[in-house]
Amino acid sequence: MTKLRLLGLQLAFGWMNLVLAVPAIYLMFGMPLVMRQHGWSGTEIGLFQLAALPAVFKFLLALPVQRLRLGRGHFVHWLLLLGAVLLALFWLIGRHNLIEQRLPLFALTFAISIAATWADIPLNALAVQWLPRSEQLRAGSIRSAALFVGAIVGGGLMLLVQARWGWQAPFVLMGLGLALGCLPFLALRARAALPALEAADAAQGVLADWAGFFGQPGARQWTWLLLIGFPFIGAAWLYLKPLMLDQGMPLEQVAWTVGVAGGVTGALFSLVGGRLVPLLGTARAIVLYLLAALCALVLLSVTVWAQLGPRWLTGCVLAVAASMGALSALMFGLTMFFTRRQRNASDYGLQSTLFTVTRLAVPVAAGLMLDHLGQLGMLAGLSVGVLCAFAFAWRVRHSVGGRAESLLAAE
Structure with a gap:
């Protein structure tokens, strides 16, 4: 496959990851600001976040994608079908301003969350199917960068679009972006066919599928690393805005520092981190990236404890x-390495569910620590979590890294 063709595929996957992420970010992280302005209570805004629950059940959503074949190139057909459902939902939610209609807004947001979560499964199954193993780390870094950019677009730019052009405008733009992203897959659907499964493989049940995933060399160690490797630094990022406000930084400065500068930095280091993995080696990259996360959290803790001021906070x-x-790029890339080509959807869905469970649970625990132990207590708890993840990664680095290297060598 030529470099130009690979670049085109990477851009197509990156764009689709972006347009699938923006709606959820806009509705669940950007919209609460508008909700508050229209009199929604804190409890109502908190309960609205339950619309993110479909991500926890991605392993179940993956089963029909894996097993129900929609003709030749069925992953593309699944993606296009779910894209069409998402477009219809954008039209429904954008017809009338629903900010005062809590139940209809939640119901449509929940439906959008299901469709976007579901569409993510055939999209990334196609990435595993189409891209050589040597390109999958780059795909993971592009996906990570797309999520950071999605946070800037969904959590900021779309709010400005709504304020200037009204309720419907963001959904029109998101629909256009999604339709544009589907076009390359429509053109490439002929190459999406999978080789026929052997009769024994095709007859396997769901439990046998999952047992096969855990039976891969290094898969058990990778599963634990998937559960604990990212959530603690992710929770710290979630609480950075309120933490900086509590430290006396003005709201506008917090928005620019975390929302824009932080988002751009995360996107750039997603790309850089993915490129460095082949040079460092997977085993070394795992421990180095977790060590970097630990150092960043310790520096933030010291800055808060010593009251070093806005410049240090910005650096943190x-x-x-x-x-x-860098860490999220590596985790996404390794998720693809541990996704078997003949079980693209089910393996990817299972790993996504495992990742999501702790990513949602750790921020709840961090919030409890913040309420009962204060900022330093929360930061200390998250730092200990990253330290444990680092110690575990050091122990299993060769098992997890060896799986990645063996797949690259076999290609």
Whole structure:
């Protein structure tokens, strides 16, 4: 496959990851600001976040994608079908301003969350199917960068679009972006066919599929690393805005520092981190990226404890964003390495669910620590979590890294 063709595929996957991420970020992280302005209570805004629950059940959503074949190139057909459903939902939610209609807004947001979560499965199954193993780390870094850019677009730019052009405008733009992203896959659907499964493989049940995933060399160690490697630095990022406000930094400065500068830094280091992995080696990259995350959290803790001021806080934000970007790129790339080509959807869905469970649980625990132990207590707890992840990664680095290297060598 030529470099130009690979670049085109990477851009197509990156764009689709972006347009699938923006709606959820806009509705669940950007919209609460508008909700508050229209009198929504804190409890109502908190309950609205339950619309993100479909991500926890991605392993179940993956089963029909893997097993129900929609003709030749069925992953593309699944992606296009779910893209069409998402476009219809954008039209429904954008017809009328629903900010005062809590139940319809939640119902449509929940439906959009299901469709976007579901569409992510055939999209990344196609990435595993189409891209050589040597390109999958780059795909992971591009996906990580797309999520950082999605946070800037969905959590900031779309709010400005709505304020200037009204309720419908963001959904029109998101629909256009999605339709544009589907076009390359429509053109390439002929190459999406999978080789026929052997009869024994095709007859396997769901439990046998999952047992096969865990039976891969290094898969058990990778599963634990997937559960604990990212959530602690991710939780720190989630609480950075309120933490900086509590430290006396003005709201506008917080928005620019975390929302824009931090997002851009995370996106850049996602790309850089993915490129460095082949040079460092997977085993070394795992421990180095977790060490960088630990150092960033310790620096932030010292800055808060010593009251070093806005400049140090800004530097800490960028350090957390950089380490989180590099680490997420590596985690996404390794997720693809541990996704078997003949079980693209089911393996990817299972890993995504495992990742999501702790990514949602750790921020809840961090919030409890913040309420009962204060900022330093929360930061200390998250730092201990990253330290444990680093110690575990040091122990299993050769098992996990060896799997990646063996797949690259076999290609």
